[in-house]
Amino acid sequence: MNAAGFRRLLQQAGLLSRQQRSLLIEFLRPALGLDQVCEAIDGARPAPLCCPGCGGFRHYRHGIVRGLQRYRCRACGRTFSALTGTPLARLRHRAKWIDYLRDMLDSRSVRAAAKRIGVHRNTSFRWRHRFLDGARLDQPERLAGIAEADEMFILESQKGSRCLDRPARKRGGSAHSRGISHEHDCILVARDRSGQTRSCITGRAAVTPSQLHRHLLPVLDPDVLLVTDGHVAYRTFTREAGIAHAFVNLRAGERMRGAVHVQNVNSYHQRLRSWLSRFHGVASRYLPNYLGWRWALDEGRIAEPEQLLRAAIGIFHIQR
Template structure:
């Protein structure tokens, strides 16, 4: 007698197992995630995924350990669908209803992905014609219930975000400093100017401080360049994009900016590219209880 599976539950289970094995089959494990030792041996399989045993601390781990989806109770398909919805800029409420997960889970998943993306989106150097602009936004304490923090933050300070684009298909968009009474030259030099190749040409957009930096760097020479509209219109584009999330807390700002960078590169990236090329490389895991921990914006 053949047992029927009208709702295809077994099929879904097998599909998820196959998807999971496929995602992790090429993931390279270089060291023990617990002690950092590179001395480990293969130690069988679990659900088709390679396991290892560390010869130093004697602990076992697998190719899934410390990956983005480690320890998640939800299946692989749900994570993939969530990543797709996230690239479409869907709200947490929409994702929650579509995937039958809580809004809290959707919030933490979004930040797990944002944290993973923030690891390597900032270029190490900028060369060629380097276009530089700035955006100024007010501090945001969305979700903060600490009255002392809110009281100390009145009035809210201006956060300077510097955007830069070189000849490579990469962008630099990063909070640099809080503007109180003067331009922070030290912070700018350390976080932005130090990345610019000395033979490059700086094209400034709409700021007198950046203009002065450009004049000094370019030694007063001037060349004809094409306008980089992603930098020229950085402020309206970023403002419109952040409005999708109905405000972003300053402590999470850098994570969102990393996602903004990917959305503005020349290379067309879909959600599967995002998963294979960025989310499954190296250690991308962050514990849920670490997501809300306040870290330095700069």
């Protein structure tokens, strides 16, 4: 539409009734949502954008597809956009992404989000884990100063699996043996006093020194003071890694000794466990995604849908 025609349209907008104005706003909402998505994607991409096929930087614009600029590489001829190679590639209904991400920030269930934005529940489920596939990697690289580490356990789940390697449980069920066993997923959470948090799944049953070397050592600053409970695995790990270590003897009733305590990480455990309960069971294979989701929400670290979208995209195309 040319400028003159648009001005005439704006002049006629004042003649609309209240119902007509409401219908017009609802009609424009998908277009506005698509504009928000494209602006967030364009604002997060690196400059210059390189070809995901050959890594070349010589390309030219090659049309617009669903509101997003597309490019063609001059070297290999491949076409690509800012979403090519990301977890969000080939997902449809981009105009509804912002509304869906807003539901994720509100921790809505799959079905509730699907009903609110008007997509199938399977689409809602697929979107959730596509968005979280990149967002779960958005964690701090290092923990410094005083860092606390502790593990929490939840019953392993094969929710949604068609082939089980054990007899099915009814409504969650319970472990066959008392205490911590190979029927429990071990979630290791490390958190420093500034609030930076790393969480991961170490495996089943109690944590071992080898698992701590694999998951915890790469994220600890060399000068860190690691504070834990009295578990022997932590003492073995810190001795082998040469890391300063202090612990509290929880079995003896010791909760705090000056700055030596694990209340910071245990508070995070409580928030995580309470938040997971609203989903009525999380499949073990998707648990890492939910850990990244909880970290994104913790203390309002990510509060806007556009922020979550950028975290989901992660790095676009980097030079090889």
